[in-house]
Amino acid sequence: MSHLNAETLARLVDEQPDALEAAHLAACEDCRSQLDAIRADVQALGELGAIEPPAHAWGELHERLVAEGLVRAAPRGLPVWMQLAAALALFLTGTAAGFVWRGATLPAPPAVAGVDAGDPAQPHTAMGELDAEPDAAPQRASDDAAVPAAGDVRSAATSENDDSSVAQRPGDARLASASDDARGDTRALDAQRDDRPPQSAREDSDRVMPEGEPRITGRAPADPRFALGSYSPRNAQEAATMLRDAESMYLDALAQYAQLSGELREIDDPVARLVVLESIVLTTREALARAPADPIINGYHMTAVAQRDATLRQLAARSGEPWH
């Protein structure tokens, strides 16, 4: 008895078998199994997700749209804190959603957000996909220095002491106080971070989210005032209030991100980690588009990209193939 050919089996994913085909399928385990495999392929194809375009794509598109007279150059209307807050809010919403939507199990929030302090002098992130202003990257480093060699999966964020962990970006722990001082001047923030000696994880996390202070738990940053381009303050007092609220929102968002990052490290399955990291990369990239000069988001983005790539390498190393 000859088997049903592959194209016939592929057709039977969508159509009913005729009498002969049905009889054969009933009798032939090989063909049934092959049909099941094709069905699984088709189902998996239907579940393939969206793919984020390269970071530089928007810049090139925007240039072309401007050149063709299809868009005007965007005015810089919002105060810097509002832009940053809107960007981070977006980024944080997506990051948190990434944990939930992708089915990763979130552990209970830690008593104190886990934030490791890396060595500020040690670059550990990739810049390959970063679409940011040159002076906006406080930890720019060559890719060679930033990304572990192919096959080196030790840095793949599976180690608790790994320097490339999302949460351990140098300066994370200074975010609250540094941001207070900087008042939107990101260069000042860079300088503060660079001068800061390394600190322990607990010291850092304590400074971000001191014991006794309210925890941020999935705050939805939906304040319509911060939707870009949708609201303008009516007077100086309202502008000042918005500024204060935006700053507060920005700091809250950073603290929550630190907490999420700590939880990320508890996901052992590299595929689940990859999914979450991909989600973080997409959202940080989007946030960067809103606030390209923000060093904090740049840092998170770079670290997430490095971690994602390291996780990809880890997966590829399993099969002995190049990861790219």
Add this chain to the structure above:
Amino acid sequence: MTDSECIARAREGDGRAVRELYARYSARVYAVVRRLAGDDALAEDYAQEAWVRAIRALPSFRGDSAFSTWLHRIAVNSALHGQRWRTRRTSNEIPLPVAAEASRPADRPVLRIELERALRRLPPGMRQVLVLHDVEGYTHDEIAEVMGITSGTSKSQLFKARAKMREMLSTSERDAKERAHVTSER
């Protein structure tokens, strides 16, 4: 800002509104053009072309369908048009052998990567029909319309594509099992 508000502002040349639309839909646009093109560099070109066409055509968008649907169709058309144009220019190109690449285990965790890889290795016509039908959910009539082929051809290409995909994935699975066997014997 809702899609309608973004669209209204984008029609007026508001760069922020265009950026907002891009932020919402660029990943979906890029995904479909990349899978249709089977190539990253081409995908960037097709995606950009799709966005320019869409922004240019915004004044004619009446909202009869969702913006995402309208944009998706423009993206598909841009990619197919680009591929046709490219095929005419490179008609003597020899397709890559299907089994030329090394394989990797097709266990569930890496299935997505395997599928994307297999998609890229399919001949263009099969890949486009498979992407439109099995990934994007187009009917054969819709595929026939956008690709300028008959519905019957679309079906035939789809079944061939699925069969080839299965062949490639089976090879990967077999290799993975052999590799695992060798590893366990060491």
